[in-house]
Amino acid sequence: MRFIDDFRNAEHVKALAGSIERRAAQAGRPLRFMEVCGGHTMAIHRFGLPQLLPESVELLSGPGCPVCVTPTTYIDRAIELGRDGALLTTFGDLYRVPGSERSVEGASAAGLLEALVVYSPRDALRAAQDSHDREVVFLAIGFETTAPTVAATLLEAKRLGLRNFRVLSGHKTMPRALRALLEAPEVAIDGFILPGHVCTITGARPFTFIPDEFGVPCCVTGFEPADILASIEKLTELCGPGRRPALENAYRRAVRPDGNEKALALLERVMVPVDAQWRGIGHIPGSGLDLGPQWLEFRVEPPDPERPSAEYSACRCGDVLRGLIKPAECSLFGEVCTPDSPVGPCMVSSEGSCAAHFKYGSQTFTAGLAEIAENGKGY
Numbered sequence: 001m002r003f004i005d006d007f008r009n010a011e012h013v014k015a016l017a018g019s020i021e022r023r024a025a026q027a028g029r030p031l032r033f034m035e036v037c038g039g040h041t042m043a044i045h046r047f048g049l050p051q052l053l054p055e056s057v058e059l060l061s062g063p064g065c066p067v068c069v070t071p072t073t074y075i076d077r078a079i080e081l082g083r084d085g086a087l088l089t090t091f092g093d094l095y096r097v098p099g100s101e102r103s104v105e106g107a108s109a110a111g112l113l114e115a116l117v118v119y120s121p122r123d124a125l126r127a128a129q130d131s132h133d134r135e136v137v138f139l140a141i142g143f144e145t146t147a148p149t150v151a152a153t154l155l156e157a158k159r160l161g162l163r164n165f166r167v168l169s170g171h172k173t174m175p176r177a178l179r180a181l182l183e184a185p186e187v188a189i190d191g192f193i194l195p196g197h198v199c200t201i202t203g204a205r206p207f208t209f210i211p212d213e214f215g216v217p218c219c220v221t222g223f224e225p226a227d228i229l230a231s232i233e234k235l236t237e238l239c240g241p242g243r244r245p246a247l248e249n250a251y252r253r254a255v256r257p258d259g260n261e262k263a264l265a266l267l268e269r270v271m272v273p274v275d276a277q278w279r280g281i282g283h284i285p286g287s288g289l290d291l292g293p294q295w296l297e298f299r300v301e302p303p304d305p306e307r308p309s310a311e312y313s314a315c316r317c318g319d320v321l322r323g324l325i326k327p328a329e330c331s332l333f334g335e336v337c338t339p340d341s342p343v344g345p346c347m348v349s350s351e352g353s354c355a356a357h358f359k360y361g362s363q364t365f366t367a368g369l370a371e372i373a374e375n376g377k378g379y
C-alpha cells in the first residue's frame with residue numbers, strides 16, 4: 001500500500017514530467033487531452049500541473065462537472081415546483097446556478113419558495129420525515145457516482161412508507177456524452193483522462209468504444225498529482241509513432257474492469273436510462289437516468305426539453321464544456337464573472353473549469369503543495 005505522500009513526492013512528480021516531455025517530443029505534434037471529471041479539473045489546477053507540462057501538451061476540461069452540465073430548463077422546473085409549495089432540497093452548488101430568470105437561491109431570497117441546502121440525499125429524506133405532509137423534492141443531479149446513493153435513499157423511502165418525498169432526476173451518464181463529443185466535428189481531442197470516481201462504479205469497460213471505434217486513447221486515473229501525470233504519460237506514449245490507441249487503467253487501486261457490482265445492481269433496480277439535455281452539448285439519447293416504473297410514486301416529471309429557456313448570451317460555458325475555448329477566452333472571465341459573482345455554472349460550481357482557472361490559474365506545483373498543507377485537500 002502506498003501512502004498519499006508517495007503520490008505527491010516532488011522527485012517522482014518531476015520524473016513523470018520529464019518522461020512526458022520526452023514522449024511528447026517523440027509524438028512530434030501538439031497533443032490535446034481532456035479530463036471529464038470535476039475532481040480532476042480542480043486537482044490539475046490546484047496542484048499546478050499545467051505548469052509542469054511541455055508546451056505541446058494541452059489540457060482541456062470537458063463535461064465532467066454535474067452542476068455545469070445541468071441545463072437551465074432543470075433549474076426553471078425546480079423553481080416551478082418550489083413556487084407550487086414544495087420544499088426544495090439541493091446541494092449547495094446547484095442552489096446558485098442561474099435559471100432563465102433567477103437561481104433557486106435568488107427565488108428563495110425573493111420569498112418565492114423555500115429551499116434547504118443538504119449534503120446528501122439522506123438529509124433530504126430526513127427533511128421529508130420532519131415535514132409531515134409537505135412535499136419535499138430532492139434536486140438529484142450527478143453522474144454514475146452519485147446516482148446509486150439516490151437509489152439507496154429511495155429504497156429507504158419506500159421502506160419507511162414516506163408519501164411526501166419526491167426526486168427530480170437530472171442524473172447523467174458519462175459514456176454517451178463522450179461519444180457525442182467524439183462525433184462532433186468541431187471537437188478535436190487526442191486522448192481522454194477518464195473519470196476515476198465514475199469508473200469506480202461503472203468499471204473501465206464501458207469506455208472501450210473510445211479506442212475501438214474512434215481510435216482515441218484513454219486512461220482512467222485517480223486524483224493525486226502522480227496519478228494524473230501517470231495518465232498523461234500513458235496517453236502521450238500512446239500517441240507516439242507506431243502505437244495503437246488503447247484504454248489503460250492507472251487507478252487500479254480503486255477501479256476494476258466491471259466496477260462496483262452492488263452499486264450497479266442498485267442502479268438497475270431503481271433507475272432506467274432516458275434521453276437527457278446537457279448544457280453546451282444538447283440532447284443526447286440514453287445519457288440520463290430517471291426513476292423506473294416501480295418508483296413512480298417518488299418521481300417528479302422532468303422538464304420538457306422543448307420548453308423555452310434563456311441563458312446569459314455572453315456566457316460561453318457551452319464552449320468551455322466542449323473544450324472549444326479555455327475559460328480565460330470568455331470575455332466575462334475574471335471581470336464580470338467571478339466565484340463571488342458568477343454568471344454561468346462553470347464559475348458557480350466548486351468543480352467548475354472557470355472556477356478552477358480563476359482560483360488556481362498560475363499556481364505552481366510547489367505552491368499547490370504548500371497551500372494544501374495549510375488548508376487541507378478539500379477540492
Ligand code: SF4
Nearest residue numbers: 316317330337344354
Ligand atoms: S467565465 Fe463565467 S460567463 Fe464565462 S464561460 Fe465561465 S462561467 Fe460562463
